[in-house]
Amino acid sequence: MDIQVLTFILVGLSFALYIGIAIWARAGSTKEFYVAGGGVHPLANGMATAADWMSAASFISMAGLISFMGYDGGVYLMGWTGGYVLLALCLAPYLRKFGKFTVPDFVGDRYYSQTARTVAVICAIFVSFTYVAGQMRGVGVVFSRFLEVDITVGVIIGMTIVFFYAVLGGMKGITYTQVAQYCVLIFAYLVPAVFISILMTNSFFPQIGWGSELANEPGVYLMDKLDGLSKELGFNAYTEGTKSTIDVFFIAAALMVGTAGLPHVIVRFFTVPKVKDARISAGWALVFIALLYTTAPAIAAFARVNMINTINGPEMTGTNYSEAPSWIKNWEETGLIAWEDKNGDGKMFYAADERNEMKIDRDIMVLANPEIAKLPNWVVALVAAGGIAAALSTAAGLLLVISTSISHDLLKRNLMPNITDKQELLAARIAAAAAICVAGYFGINPPGFVAQVVAFAFGLAASSFFPAIIMGIFVKSMNKEGAISGMLAGILFTAAYIVYFKFVNPAANVPENWLFSISPEGIGTLGMLLNFVVALTVSKFTQPVPEDVQHMVESIRFPKGAGEAHQH
Amino acid sequence: MAFKSEEAATAYWKANLRLMLVLLCIWFVVSYGFGILLVEPLNEIRIGGLKLGFWFAQQGSIYVFVALIFVYVWQMNKLDQKYGVHEE
Numbered sequence: 001m002d003i004q005v006l007t008f009i010l011v012g013l014s015f016a017l018y019i020g021i022a023i024w025a026r027a028g029s030t031k032e033f034y035v036a037g038g039g040v041h042p043l044a045n046g047m048a049t050a051a052d053w054m055s056a057a058s059f060i061s062m063a064g065l066i067s068f069m070g071y072d073g074g075v076y077l078m079g080w081t082g083g084y085v086l087l088a089l090c091l092a093p094y095l096r097k098f099g100k101f102t103v104p105d106f107v108g109d110r111y112y113s114q115t116a117r118t119v120a121v122i123c124a125i126f127v128s129f130t131y132v133a134g135q136m137r138g139v140g141v142v143f144s145r146f147l148e149v150d151i152t153v154g155v156i157i158g159m160t161i162v163f164f165y166a167v168l169g170g171m172k173g174i175t176y177t178q179v180a181q182y183c184v185l186i187f188a189y190l191v192p193a194v195f196i197s198i199l200m201t202n203s204f205f206p207q208i209g210w211g212s213e214l215a216n217e218p219g220v221y222l223m224d225k226l227d228g229l230s231k232e233l234g235f236n237a238y239t240e241g242t243k244s245t246i247d248v249f250f251i252a253a254a255l256m257v258g259t260a261g262l263p264h265v266i267v268r269f270f271t272v273p274k275v276k277d278a279r280i281s282a283g284w285a286l287v288f289i290a291l292l293y294t295t296a297p298a299i300a301a302f303a304r305v306n307m308i309n310t311i312n313g314p315e316m317t318g319t320n321y322s323e324a325p326s327w328i329k330n331w332e333e334t335g336l337i338a339w340e341d342k343n344g345d346g347k348m349f350y351a352a353d354e355r356n357e358m359k360i361d362r363d364i365m366v367l368a369n370p371e372i373a374k375l376p377n378w379v380v381a382l383v384a385a386g387g388i389a390a391a392l393s394t395a396a397g398l399l400l401v402i403s404t405s406i407s408h409d410l411l412k413r414n415l416m417p418n419i420t421d422k423q424e425l426l427a428a429r430i431a432a433a434a435a436i437c438v439a440g441y442f443g444i445n446p447p448g449f450v451a452q453v454v455a456f457a458f459g460l461a462a463s464s465f466f467p468a469i470i471m472g473i474f475v476k477s478m479n480k481e482g483a484i485s486g487m488l489a490g491i492l493f494t495a496a497y498i499v500y501f502k503f504v505n506p507a508a509n510v511p512e513n514w515l516f517s518i519s520p521e522g523i524g525t526l527g528m529l530l531n532f533v534v535a536l537t538v539s540k541f542t543q544p545v546p547e548d549v550q551h552m553v554e555s556i557r558f559p560k561g562a563g564e565a566h567q568h
Numbered sequence: 569m570a571f572k573s574e575e576a577a578t579a580y581w582k583a584n585l586r587l588m589l590v591l592l593c594i595w596f597v598v599s600y601g602f603g604i605l606l607v608e609p610l611n612e613i614r615i616g617g618l619k620l621g622f623w624f625a626q627q628g629s630i631y632v633f634v635a636l637i638f639v640y641v642w643q644m645n646k647l648d649q650k651y652g653v654h655e656e
Contacts, residue, residue, distance in 0.1 A: 066626070071607075071622055071625060071626075073626070074603060074622075074625030074626045077625070077626050077627070077629075077630065078599045078603055078625060078629050078630070081629075081630045081633050082595065082599050082629065082633055084633065084637065085591070085592070085595045085633050085636050085637060088637040088640060088641075089588050089591060089592065089636075089637075089640055090588065093644075207627065208616075210617075210618070211615065211616035211617045211618040211623070212616060212617060213617065221616070221617025222617055223617045223618055223619075223622075224617060239611065239619050239622040245604060245605065248604050249600060249604050249605070252599065252600065252603075252604065253600075256599075274655045275655060276641075276645060276648075276654070276655060279637075279640065279641045279644060279645075280641050282637055283634070283637035283638050283641055286633060286634050286637055287634055290630050290631070290633075290634050293630055294627050294630055294631070297626040297627055554577070557581055557584070558570055558571070558577075558580060558648070558651075558653040559648055559653055559654060559655050560570045560648075560652075560653040560654065560655060561570065561655075
């Protein structure tokens, strides 16, 4: 069967599964809609968190990014996993004990202030929208490449599926669909990786394979081969970086802290029954994430060697374009690969210097990898289904944060405190539906800045939420004046820095102009430090924290009684 | 009050913070230490075909992160039992 038919079948089957789950897991109350009734098993929650967290960016783009960045790509691997240690040790158990529905709930109650709540709501909505537009776009790209439908049609199909289970099931529907989506995406990620690892290194586990000797050149380690190839073609050695140490340090920190401060991740830990479950659930989440994240660097290395060999040929003299494998021609149609025969010899050649004749988009590395390695068609189709699962699961989690921010934080806790549970549930559903339409619009008409704002989302979460929550738990004397001024200082500084270098004056975005040579991607770390300093200073000179709030802080510091706290 | 006394509450919180800080130190050392600051000297050492510093930056630190969370869960559950603040 050809790739397209197989892809239709596999993607269709996965969609049928998601819809089936959605019908089974309908939400009847706001508690079910917001936190899945608070009764999700920690293992299932770990799996759902992993799917929630691993977006189209993790699935489609990350390995490609590492493949082109070499050592520097490690910031994504460490940054997007290390945050879970912070979550498990410093945030999740305490927020679960606090026992409300959302992050703005915590910020608003802990800092006894509607202003703090509103600042948190705006941040949550902004962060989530930037993220969700990218996910919808990812769905569209996969559809257009593998099913040859228009990107618009692809996005609309994706919207319809998410609409179905997010609006109907809320967190409950999303949680159980995410469990299924995790299984689809991890299977789709590992199968080609294992295949390629066996082909290239005779090793079943890609995690071991990338450190082994090559199957067709015994005695030569894969990574040495790759370092050699890279240098020969004028690139840096793969295992060495080009970024400055301080910049790598700050980017990794911004990604870690940002991860721990992202509302759609934090809110997942409200869905388990106990504090104990919240702790172990973060552990399971990281296990499931690590499965993909330890495979990604191996895929990156395999793909790079394969790609160079295919294009430049075994003799490193180039391959005739007329004999180019079909994947090159397939991807040329999408515009993600381009060949320009500069020296007129009819051969393709890839290099870092003037010999280069290829333009290769990093995003295709994972999607084209099975084709490059000449794997069977069903593996290629599986990768398409996996990419869609990764994009949809993250989109759903984000849409839920947006809808709860509006129905719960804005309406129930702020503007219309007297609405009934039924009315609030209806509001949540309408908000979810509206959010899906807005996200779909951005997916079809992506604003030019989507790729640019990823740094924004992490920087913002790192410089605003993370310090506010950490101090809310660990610094009993932190008052509302301190927290609000800290959040504002952190956000404004980080946003101004990013906006200046990314939008106002992109030409100036070079290391010489950066503050302490920190790039806009890493500036969130500095924003976070500023937040801490400002908050601690201001709180010393303003009103002490009220008695009842101090008691609340004491009570979230131990697990006992978490069940009751939930029924408010 | 869930604790037997004020002292018990303080002792529990102190033990919790100590555990957290020890684990966060390890977290910092494997990622920022081995993977970033000390990457060059560590790259002189190799395991199989991989340079050690590079391996920590792209894979090793992730394994340690997973282990850290499970150690934390195990130790905290013990601590909760000891002070009688675990959930029923």
